Amino acid sequence: xxxxxxxxxxxxxxxxxxxxxxxxxxxxxxxxxxxxxxxxxxxxxxxxxxxxxxxxxxxxxxxxxxxxxxxxxxxxxxxxxxxxxxxxxxxxxxxxxxxxxxxxxxxxxxxxxxxxxxxxxxxxxxxxxxxxxxxxxxxxxxxxxxxxxxxxxxxxxxxxxxxxxxxxxxxxxxxxxxxxxxxxxxxxxxxxxxxxxxxxxxxxxxxxxxxxxxxxxxxxxxxxxxxxxxxxxxxxxxxxxxxxxxxxxxxxxxxxxxxxxxxxxxxxxxxxxxxxxxxxxxxxxxxxxxxxxxxxxxxxxxxxxxxxxxxxxxxxxxxxxxxxxxxxxxxxxxxxxxxxxxxxxxxxxxxxxxxxxxxxxxxxxxxxxxxxxxxxxxxxxxxxxxxxxxxxxxxxxxxxxxxxxxxxxxxxxxxxxxxxxxxxxxxxxxxxxxxx
Amino acid sequence: xxxxxxxxxxxxxxxxxxxxxxxxxxxxxxxxxxxxxxxxxxxxxxxxxxxxxxxxxxxxxxxxxxxxxxxxxxxxxxxxxxxxxxxxxxxxxxxxxxxxxxxxxxxxxxxxxxxxxxxxxxxxxxxxxxxxxxxxxxxxxxxxxxxxxxxxxxxxxxxxxxxxxxxxxxxxxxxxxxxxxxxxxxxxxxxxxxxxxxxxxxxxxxxxxxxxxxxxxxxxxxxxxxxxxxxxxxxxxxxxxxxxxxxxxxxxxxxxxxxxxxxxxxxxxxxxxxxxxxxxxxxxxxxxxxxxxxxxxxxxxxxxxxxxxxxxxxxxxxxxxxxxxxxxxxxxxxxxxxxxxxxxxxxxxxxxxxxxxxxxxxxxxxxxxxxxxxxxxxxxxxxxxxxxxxxxxxxxxxxxxxxxxxxxxxxxxxxxxxxxxxxxxxxxxxxxxxxx
Numbered sequence: 001x002x003x004x005x006x007x008x009x010x011x012x013x014x015x016x017x018x019x020x021x022x023x024x025x026x027x028x029x030x031x032x033x034x035x036x037x038x039x040x041x042x043x044x045x046x047x048x049x050x051x052x053x054x055x056x057x058x059x060x061x062x063x064x065x066x067x068x069x070x071x072x073x074x075x076x077x078x079x080x081x082x083x084x085x086x087x088x089x090x091x092x093x094x095x096x097x098x099x100x101x102x103x104x105x106x107x108x109x110x111x112x113x114x115x116x117x118x119x120x121x122x123x124x125x126x127x128x129x130x131x132x133x134x135x136x137x138x139x140x141x142x143x144x145x146x147x148x149x150x151x152x153x154x155x156x157x158x159x160x161x162x163x164x165x166x167x168x169x170x171x172x173x174x175x176x177x178x179x180x181x182x183x184x185x186x187x188x189x190x191x192x193x194x195x196x197x198x199x200x201x202x203x204x205x206x207x208x209x210x211x212x213x214x215x216x217x218x219x220x221x222x223x224x225x226x227x228x229x230x231x232x233x234x235x236x237x238x239x240x241x242x243x244x245x246x247x248x249x250x251x252x253x254x255x256x257x258x259x260x261x262x263x264x265x266x267x268x269x270x271x272x273x274x275x276x277x278x279x280x281x282x283x284x285x286x287x288x289x290x291x292x293x294x295x296x297x298x299x300x301x302x303x304x305x306x307x308x309x310x311x312x313x314x315x316x317x318x319x320x321x322x323x324x325x326x327x328x329x330x331x332x333x334x335x336x337x338x339x340x341x342x343x344x345x346x347x348x349x350x351x352x353x354x355x356x357x358x359x360x361x362x363x364x365x366x367x368x369x370x371x372x373x374x375x376x377x378x379x380x381x382x383x384x385x386x387x388x389x390x391x392x393x394x395x396x397x398x399x400x401x402x403x404x405x406x407x408x409x410x411x412x413x414x415x416x417x418x419x420x421x422x423x424x425x426x427x428x429x430x431x432x433x434x435x436x
Numbered sequence: 437x438x439x440x441x442x443x444x445x446x447x448x449x450x451x452x453x454x455x456x457x458x459x460x461x462x463x464x465x466x467x468x469x470x471x472x473x474x475x476x477x478x479x480x481x482x483x484x485x486x487x488x489x490x491x492x493x494x495x496x497x498x499x500x501x502x503x504x505x506x507x508x509x510x511x512x513x514x515x516x517x518x519x520x521x522x523x524x525x526x527x528x529x530x531x532x533x534x535x536x537x538x539x540x541x542x543x544x545x546x547x548x549x550x551x552x553x554x555x556x557x558x559x560x561x562x563x564x565x566x567x568x569x570x571x572x573x574x575x576x577x578x579x580x581x582x583x584x585x586x587x588x589x590x591x592x593x594x595x596x597x598x599x600x601x602x603x604x605x606x607x608x609x610x611x612x613x614x615x616x617x618x619x620x621x622x623x624x625x626x627x628x629x630x631x632x633x634x635x636x637x638x639x640x641x642x643x644x645x646x647x648x649x650x651x652x653x654x655x656x657x658x659x660x661x662x663x664x665x666x667x668x669x670x671x672x673x674x675x676x677x678x679x680x681x682x683x684x685x686x687x688x689x690x691x692x693x694x695x696x697x698x699x700x701x702x703x704x705x706x707x708x709x710x711x712x713x714x715x716x717x718x719x720x721x722x723x724x725x726x727x728x729x730x731x732x733x734x735x736x737x738x739x740x741x742x743x744x745x746x747x748x749x750x751x752x753x754x755x756x757x758x759x760x761x762x763x764x765x766x767x768x769x770x771x772x773x774x775x776x777x778x779x780x781x782x783x784x785x786x787x788x789x790x791x792x793x794x795x796x797x798x799x800x801x802x803x804x805x806x807x808x809x810x811x812x813x814x815x816x817x818x819x820x821x822x823x824x825x826x827x828x829x830x831x832x833x834x835x836x837x838x839x840x841x842x843x844x845x846x847x848x849x850x851x852x853x854x855x856x857x858x859x860x861x862x863x864x865x866x867x868x869x870x871x872x
Contacts, residue, residue, distance in 0.1 A: 070813075070816075071817065073816070073817055073818070073828065074817070074818060074819050074820055074823045074824055074827065074828065075819065077774065077820060077823035077827065078770060078773060078774075078823070079769075079770070080769055080770055081769050084769070107813055107816065110813035111813045111814045114813065114814075115814075222767065278760060280764055281760040281761055281763055281764030281765075282759075282760040282763055282764070282769065282827065283763070283769045284763040284764060284766070284767045284768045284769035284770075284771070285764065285767070286764055286767055287764060287765075307828075310827070311823065311824075311827035311828045312814040312827070312828045313814070314814065314830070317756070320753070321757075323718075324714060324717040324718040325717055325761060325764070327717055327718055327719070327720040328716055328717030328718070328720060328721065328722055328723060328761070329717075329723075329765065330720070331658065331720045331721070331722055332720045333515075333516055333517050333520070333718065333719045333720035334514060334515070334516055334720075335720070337514060338513065338514075377506075377543055377546035377547045377550065377855075377858070377859065378547045378550075378551075378748040378749070378750065380506075380509070380543065380859065380862055380863075381507065381509055381510070381862070381866045381870075382509070382510060383510050383511065383870075384510055384513060387510045387513035387514070387747065388510055388747075391510065391513065391718065391746070391747040391748070392509065392510065392743075392747045392748045394750070394830060394831065394832055395830065396830055396832035419813075422813070423811075423813065423816065426816055426817070427816075430817045434817075434819070
């Protein structure tokens with residue numbers, strides 16, 4: 001099917017930068033963009049969709065998420081970090097069963113689609129629940145079977161799961177027409193040990209040629225960063241490098257306490273730092289050195305983290321915070337220009353996920369497109385679309401989310417997931433997990 | 437008319453704190469709340485409104501706004517502070533005429549009502565345009581005729597307007613059934629001088645008994661703060677005190693660079709600091725010492741500032757930022773508890789505005805009520821309503837805004853302002869001001 005959007009504002013991508021067409025046409029042939037321009041294309045289309053008053057932007061990519069943690073939204077909100085994790089989060093996670101992961105993922109998908117997310121990277125348990133759900137939903141997901149070894153004295157034990165991680169890749173990487181990618185993952189330095197991590201690095205190294213990638217948490221809190229130095233005589237970045245994990249392209253979440261030397265390690269290995277501003281602020285983790293990362297030419301992406309530490313999955317909020325928080329911290333109002341921020345949420349996210357066929361609106365790219373309804377009082381006037389998106393727009397201004405040419409969400413309606421069933425499932429899960 | 441809300445979640449106010457009723461009844465008699473409880477009241481009501489799945493919260497109070505600056509939304513977004521003000525903002529303001537202020541105010545009202553604001557404090561030009569508009573709209577407004585003297589060498593000149601400020605109070609303070617209050621205002625230390633300010637302080641001092649209050653900007657940027665010390669040998673807070681302005685209850689916007697001594701001055705005079713997190717971050721102004729203010733028992737309120745430096749008028753965003761940004765800055769995840777933040781946006785705002793009959797949901801208070809639609813994926817689960825409001829909720833979750841018992845906005849519809857006309861007027865104003 002060939003679909004033509006007409007009369008739309010279009011945030012296209014041209015010569016490695018955003019290029020705004022105030023009123024134009026965007027054609028989709030199957031799952032691919034086949035035309036962008038101010039003039040009507042000559043070729044015929046099966047369906048023409050009037051998008052007057054809408055701005056088409058590339059699908060937003062959430063590069064760090066724990067989707068099913070939606071069921072832990074707001075749990076222990078008033079506790080300090082350690083107690084929050086050990087007294088509030090872990091006990092609930094210990095009770096979570098397959099049906100709960102299904103429900104948590106469903107709830108996350110509702111929220112992600114309604115806020116313009118077309119692709120996300122997930123790091124959580126029971127990834128097959130998400131694979132099955134996404135078979136029906138049709139988003140793009142980079143998921144993982146996380147390797148963890150809570151007891152650092154005894155290697156392969158509970159939670160380690162190296163074979164399962166490899167098997168997940170073998171079985172599912174690239175399935176769902178490439179929408180589903182399997183990443184490898186080490187949860188963090190402080191939840192594993194040298195033996196397990198080196199063993200895992202050796203196992204995954206041959207997968208590099210198959211396009212495999214890695215997800216990790218890295219230097220999120222000062223305590224974690226300093227405890228690693230205490231333990232290993234090196235920072236988490238240096239430790240991951242020493243273990244051989246960075247031999248594969250790696251996405252590193254948080255990176256709040258990274259040193260200049262850590263960023264050099266990232267540069268040398270092509271590590272992608274993920275900025276998680278809400279989570280880093282809310283949990284009191286601090287401010288990641290994002291300006292320095294960008295200055296060095298690192299490909300910085302954006303993510304929400306899980307709903308337990310955010311407390312939602314709203315990438316517009318992340319863009320907004322990425323745009324303003326660092327300005328206040330460094331007393332510099334032009335530190336994070338809107339094009340840089342939007343790039344982090346789109347183009348850079350696609351690079352991080354290993355998806356070179358998405359992340360921007362250009363002919364030949366996949367039709368991963370979000371429409372923003374500009375007919376909102378808080379979006380007028382909008383002289384420049386990029387500041388409008390990063391400073392004024394809200395997730396609720398999203399009126400259409402399309403993945404691979406298929407509309408998954410439009411004007412409050414979900415086309416590939418049953419909203420009522422998802423909310424029902426979530427309520428049942430909450431009853432099971434919390435007894436209320 | 438007597439109206440009863442049934443089956444509503446209610447964030448009532450009891451014993452000086454928020455008290456959550458998961459499912460209850462709230463009665464409104466005319467403009468006043470006459471019942472709150474878990475059980476159905478005995479008294480008859482003319483109309484019963486089912487609010488299942490909605491949470492009733494007190495109307496949000498935006499204590500620092502320049503409403504008509506909506507027309508300058510996003511202007512000069514990529515400029516450093518000085519150039520932004522002098523090259524982008526001031527030239528547009530110089531061109532603004534009465535019709536533009538009307539249009540800018542209309543646009544602001546659309547945005548404020550849809551995001552749950554029932555009352556706001558405004559500091560801008562041509563206040564009569566806002567008085568006239570609000571006659572029809574029915575919000576609560578503290579407005580001002582700002583005293584400014586740009587040339588510090590020659591006292592009463594262009595922009596000074598002391599007599600107009602007094603006259604505005606005499607003519608309009610307390611009108612519109614008390615919904616309209618007139619505050620006095622000195623724009624800032626750096627836009628006036630000693631002679632004008634002392635003169636004004638002497639003139640307004642007798643108005644104290646009539647309940648008059650003052651609005652100022654204070655120590656927003658380091659440059660402003662330090663230039664004042666250079667100029668006067670004292671901080672802006674000490675200077676306002678010396679001029680006699682703090683002889684009236686004063687609302688001080690920003691207060692980013694306030695010293696401990698400044699906060700003592702606030703304490704001594706009952707000055708209300710206004711926290712403006714978005715504006716302070718976006719413009720690179722910095723982090724106000726809010727925890728210290730609260731620790732000292734100062735009544736801290738919240739405000740958006742104008743849309744030119746925000747770039748919207750979204751108090752949910754301000755609550756969200758007030759809740760998380762300071763945590764990240766001070767590396768302490770429990771620094772700004774949700775009840776404190778919601779109190780800043782409601783109870784404290786009412787105190788700042790001199791409105792002791794609103795700011796919370798309690799019997800005998802004015803029916804200034806906002807309903808939040810809880811049937812949203814990003815608001816589930818919501819174990820605790822306060823973290824839900826400050827961390828997860830969005831302005832777009834507001835489904836009803838009521839002022840003095842009158843519904844002004846409900847489910848996307850404005851009942852006292854014509855949305856289409858307001859947007860049309862805004863477009864005409866933009867054409868006049870920007871030629872596009």
